[in-house]
Amino acid sequence: MHGDDWMHGELVEKLREKLGAGLEGEIDDIISSFGGLLTRHAAVLLLCRKNGIDVEQKIPLSQASSMRLPFSFEAKITRIFPAQSYAGRPDRSVRVHISDGSWEATLVLWNEQAAGIERGEIRAGDNIACNGAYSRSGEITLARGGGVRKLDSAQAPSLSSLPAGICNAEGVVKAIDPDREYVDRKTGGKKTLSSFAIGDGTVPSMRVAVWAKVKEMEKMAVGDSVFLENVVFKNNELHFNSGSRMALLGKKAGETAVVERIDAGEDETLFVLDGREFRMKNDEAARLVGLPALPGVSTRAAIGIKAQEIVGKRAGFAIEGGRLCSLTF
Numbered sequence: 121m122h123g124d125d126w127m128h129g130e131l132v133e134k135l136r137e138k139l140g141a142g143l144e145g146e147i148d149d150i151i152s153s154f155g156g157l158l159t160r161h162a163a164v165l166l167l168c169r170k171n172g173i174d175v176e177q178k179i180p181l182s183q184a185s186s187m188r189l190p191f192s193f194e195a196k197i198t199r200i201f202p203a204q205s206y207a208g209r210p211d212r213s214v215r216v217h218i219s220d221g222s223w224e225a226t227l228v229l230w231n232e233q234a235a236g237i238e239r240g241e242i243r244a245g246d247n248i249a250c251n252g253a254y255s256r257s258g259e260i261t262l263a264r265g266g267g268v269r270k271l272d273s274a275q276a277p278s279l280s281s282l283p284a285g286i287c288n289a290e291g292v293v294k295a296i297d298p299d300r301e302y303v304d305r306k307t308g309g310k311k312t313l314s315s316f317a318i319g320d321g322t323v324p325s326m327r328v329a330v331w332a333k334v335k336e337m338e339k340m341a342v343g344d345s346v347f348l349e350n351v352v353f354k355n356n357e358l359h360f361n362s363g364s365r366m367a368l369l370g371k372k373a374g375e376t377a378v379v380e381r382i383d384a385g386e387d388e389t390l391f392v393l394d395g396r397e398f399r400m401k402n403d404e405a406a407r408l409v410g411l412p413a414l415p416g417v418s419t420r421a422a423i424g425i426k427a428q429e430i431v432g433k434r435a436g437f438a439i440e441g442g443r444l445c446s447l448t449f
Contacts, residue, residue: 131164134173165189176251181223184255190263192251194271195220195227197244200237200349202365214238215259218248226259233262236270240347240367241397244288245274270399280322282353289348289358290369291318293340294325318346318358332362345369345439369439376434379447382409382427384420391444393437398444408447 136143150163158166178192195218203214214234216227227250229237236242252266262268276290277283295317304311314330314337328348330337340346349365351358360366381392382405389405391398400408402419409426411419436448 130177131168131173135164135167135171138171138173181218181220181225181260184223184225184253184260185258187255190252190254190266192249193220193253194247194249195225196247197242198224200244200365202363203234203238212238218260227253227268228259228261229268230262233266233268236268236397238367239396240369242268242270243274243347243367244349247271276347278322279318279320279326282358284353286350287353289318289351289353291320291323291326291346293317293342293344293346294319296340296342316340326356326358328358328360330360332360332364334360334364334366336366336368339368376436378434379430379432382423382431384423384427386420389423393435393444400444408444 132143139146146167147160147163150166151158151160176190176192177187178194179187181193181195184191184193197216198219199217201215201217203212205212212231212234214229214237216229216237218225218227242248247270249269249271250260250262250266252263253260254263255261276288279289279291282289293316297315297317299312299314301310302313303309312333315327316330316337317325317327319325328351336346345368347367347369348358348360349367351360351364353359377393377396379391379393380395381390383390384402384405387402388399389402391400391405391408402423405423406419409423409430411422411426430447430449433449436446437444438446
């Protein structure tokens with residue numbers, strides 16, 4: 121049985137709750153309006169959309185290949201591959217390996233859907249929720265209106281506790297070394313080696329050797345926070361190669377940005393500074409904007425009131441590990 125065959129029964133029940141005894145007549149009317157060529161399942165879907173009923177089913181990854189309809193899912197990112205660009209096209213894509221305990225799959229994200237990953241806001245180890253998904257050629261892709269949202273964050277180990285071999289690492293750039301040329305032992309050709317040093321409070325400085333060209337090196341500055349994925353820890357150094365990924369997590373502390381939005385939800389608050397998004401728990405957001413505890417006023421409501429005063433202003437800010445940690449006005 122296909123996953124959407126099972127879903128058909130759920131949709132019919134939702135319609136029955138809304139339309140009552142008139143449901144079958146409405147289904148027949150829709151089929152008739154298409155000259156009798158429409159299947160009952162297709163008629164149910166049209167009727168759902170007409171009545172504002174969500175037709176997307178949340179499924180485990182093990183059912184993805186059998187779904188003929190868009191679906192939603194939750195999964196953990198196990199690996200992110202470097203972004204791909206295409207000659208003669210402005211498009212970019214990122215392939216992500218995901219798992220939910222029932223199955224493993226490859227998720228392909230395009231352009232704006234991949235933006236959060238390219239900025240380092242979504243990383244390997246994070247749990248994500250996706251909607252508007254469909255199976256295509258053995259991979260999962262999101263439709264134009266689909267999206268990906270981070271549910272919770274994975275923390276990289278401290279530099280003092282990195283495991284030997286492939287790992288993820290995070291720190292603040294302490295120094296950037298001049299490029300140097302070396303001779304490739306296999307080809308005999310000349311290549312360029314870049315390197316920089318990071319620290320995190322547990323290790324003052326650790327060298328990162330960059331063996332593969334990466335555009336983030338052109339933008340990097342001392343004081344930036346950086347996240348490194350799929351690097352190799354060996355002999356107290358990190359080695360970045362063609363299978364590694366680098367994300368610059370923020371500007372240097374002391375720079376300024378316009379606070380464009382502050383939206384407080386039930387549990388989390390969204391800050392938008394010069395187009396960049398940061399999310400945090402409401403209690404943390406309240407401390408960030410200097411709110412004391414207000415008797416009889418919810419934290420969410422208090423943040424909403426404070427936002428009216430702050431939004432539109434330019435603020436000094438600092439970022440640590442990709443997280444907004446201070447705002448000054």
